[in-house]
Amino acid sequence: MKLLLMFLFFVPLVLADLQLGFYNSTCPQAESIIRAVVQKRFKSDPSITAALLRMHFHDCFVRGCDASILIDSTKNASSEKAAGPNLTVRGFEIIDEAKASLERQCPSIVSCADIITLATKDAVVLAGGPNYAVPTGRRDGLVSNELDVNLPGPTDTIPQAFDAFTAKGLTLNDMVTLLGAHTVGVAHCGFFRDRLFNFQGTGAPDPSMDPILRARLIRICGTRSRPLSKDPTAFLDQNTSFIFDNQYYNQLLMKRGIMQIDQELSLDGSTSGIVSSFGSDGAGFLTKFANAMVKLGSIEVLVGNAGEIRKNCGVFNPPV
Structure with a gap:
């Protein structure tokens, strides 16, 4: 496999209320923790780059980049995971592993939406793609509905x-x-x-x-x-x-x-x-x-006090 040069690209300090280094003071190891999880998986399974790219795209194209694709269905509600286009989305366990590590280090600080975005970038870099800075500060959505999923398809004009x-x-x-x-x-x-x-x-x-x-x-x-x-x-x-x-x-x-x-x-x-x-x-x-990718990652993001920071990426937080 030939080696490819990696490029570092810069983005504005603030984009759609997202910020570079958003977790610098609240969870300074956040990005390195996520990167370590992705690197470990990539060594045994380089196909995760494609898996995470697809997950990121499918998440952002439905309700914005809010990790709504991660919510598990219940007996009373079918989440985005149950929609036809998402039945072949995979890699959820990578996000769960990163989230578990982050919760041990800095509980209730890093959103699942930011984990998806950062993990996807890390996987792209490992596959020889561009190394770009990712603004963070996304919050997790409070809705995940199978019927909301309407994505571009493989036979579209x-x-x-x-x-x-x-x-x-x-x-x-x-x-x-x-x-x-x-x-x-x-x-x-x-x-x-x-x-x-x-x-x-x-x-x-x-x-x-x-x-x-x-x-x-x-x-x-x-x-x-x-x-x-x-x-x-x-x-x-x-x-x-x-x-x-x-x-x-x-x-x-x-x-x-x-x-x-x-x-x-x-x-x-x-x-x-x-x-x-x-x-x-x-x-x-x-x-x-x-x-x-930076532009994609800023679609309809929740910031500030909107949404929540889930403790478990597959489940909404219980009512306070």
Whole structure:
């Protein structure tokens, strides 16, 4: 695995009422405690980078970055975890381990929302991605409802996906940049199987997919649909699957995108130029990604006295 340079990017001292070093006086070891947990897991499982990126995105896109995705369902209420798009989200135990360590060191100080954001950054860095400063001070939300989950999907068109990103205050460039997180991770065959055999009901494969890639994916996925728990997966970046780099975009330019939304980025006139630019400028992509992640992490955050600081990330605090 080739070594990649790591870049340190700077952000304003205050962003959306978040602050760099928010815990410096109340829990000075907070960021190092979280980093140690992520480093330990990454050594045995480098796929956690993709898992945490997905968790962070799915959290911020529903009720803002408030850790509502971490709440467990009860017999009386189905939380965001129960929603279809979140059934394959994983890595919750990493957040729980970090929270337990923080509660021993400085109880009721560090929010679960900040743990998600910091852990995601740490995992990106470990995979060779940009090292960027993360403003903190988020508080945890008080609502988690399965019916609130309405995320951009793998078969969305570019305009459909852009509508979802625009609703969160993100730009077209932000969207193309953040989808670059697909440079790590996998997708279940069920999310792209129609592209192999019956694209959009045509009875034929998606003509925008490289035939050699299609043949490989058929070997991985088979010809029959399977339950999600038994559904095989394929790497979203077939080249440097565990390295956070710009090769995802070069794969798209070679018609080797796995999911329809990915390949559409290189085909749609509004986004194809951005894909080409990132494909030829890896350092430029890393810079833009760092900035976009800071922006993503500031979506609809709760600060000050809003929300709460959970003692257990999977459960709302009991009424006082």
